[in-house]
Amino acid sequence: MKNKEEAVVVFSGGQDSTTCLLWAMKKYKKVYAVSFDYNQRHKLELECAKEICKKFDIEHTIMDMSLLNQLAPNSLTRDDIKVDENAPKDAPPNSFVDGRNLVFLTFAAIFAKQKGITDIITGVSQSDFSGYPDCRDVFIKSLNTTLNLSMDYEFDIITPLMWIDKIATWEMADKLGGFDVIRNMTLTCYNGIKGDGCGNCPSCKLRKKGLDAYLLKKNNAQV
Ligand code: ZN
16 A cells, blocks of 8 residues: 655755655644765764754664765765856756666665655756756656656656755755754855855855845745
8 A cells, every 4th residue: 555644755965855855844744854874974964964953853874875985986976076166057066976876766666665665756947057967857857756666666857846946945845944954054055064154165156146035035035
């Protein structure tokens, strides 16, 4: 029997996946968070994920994916590769990890099926397209079909953030009552600084731009 009362959230401890976790907590009776240890440079990311799950009493599983880093070293996993300040025009930025979402979602699906769960939630977004091919809707739909065929099962990969920008992501978190959790407990900074981050890396800039615009919108609405 299909279990539609529970869901698996692919959870990194960053802004987007934490917003998805909050979203899922409202929608499902029980939520499982799955994180991946791929020797990311900033172990703090996993610590943030752990802390957030603890706060919300979410069952949290961390899977070892260190092989991914051996096969596809990149600026998020290696100290000697600097994160691109600006993405190149015709190629993904060097913070892109080949195969990451494919691998993560596949393992999340295997995990979900063992529990009879079909719904898998991921915070990928095509709106603030940063050049990551595995964040595109067409990839998610294609993988969903492939996973269904591979396990003869009807998975439903759900992407609450696919078509919304960072302003709307902040708004969603706020409406779900999680503004402070996102602002203070998540890590999105490429330099590994929690909360508002370093302010200079591409990820911090994107996050701050969205936050400033959201706060402005909110303040204007209140006047
Ligand atoms: Zn930063």
